Amino acid sequence: MGSSIAEAQIDALSDPEIDILLGIYEVLRLTPGNGRRLSLTGNMYVWDHKGISVTYVLMDAPQREVAVLRVDRHPI
Template sequence: MGSPVAEGQIDELDDPDVDILLEIYQVLQLAPANGRPLSLTGNMYVWDYKGISVTYVLLDAQHEVAVLRVDRYPM
C-alpha cells in the first residue's frame, strides 16, 4: 500500500467509499501522473474523486504508486 496511515484510513471506509477508491486505483494504474501535483517539483500527487482524496507518491523507476493518505470529504 505504501503507508500504515493509508491502510488505517482505508479500513475505516464503508463499502460504497471502498468502491470509489477502487475506481481511483484503476485510473492510477493507467495514468498515475495525471493527479494534481502537490508542488511544482517532486513526485507527490493528489487525486480527488466523488468525495475521496488519495495522496500518493509516484515511483517512476519502479513504475509503482505508493498511497500515503486516503481522506473522505462530506458531500
C-alpha cells in the same frame, strides 16, 4: 500500500467508499501522473473523486509504481 496510516484510513471506509477508492486505483494504475501535483518539483500527487482523496507518491522506476500515503474523506 505506502503507509500504515493509509491502511488504517482504508479500513475505516464504508463499502460504497471502497468502491470509489477501487475506481481511483484503476485510474492511477492506467495514468498515475494525471493527479494534481502537490508542488512544482517532486513526485507527490493527490487524486480527488466523489468525496475520496488519495495522496500518493509516483515512483519514477520503469514501472511508474504508486505508493499510497493517505486516503481521506471529503464532504460531497
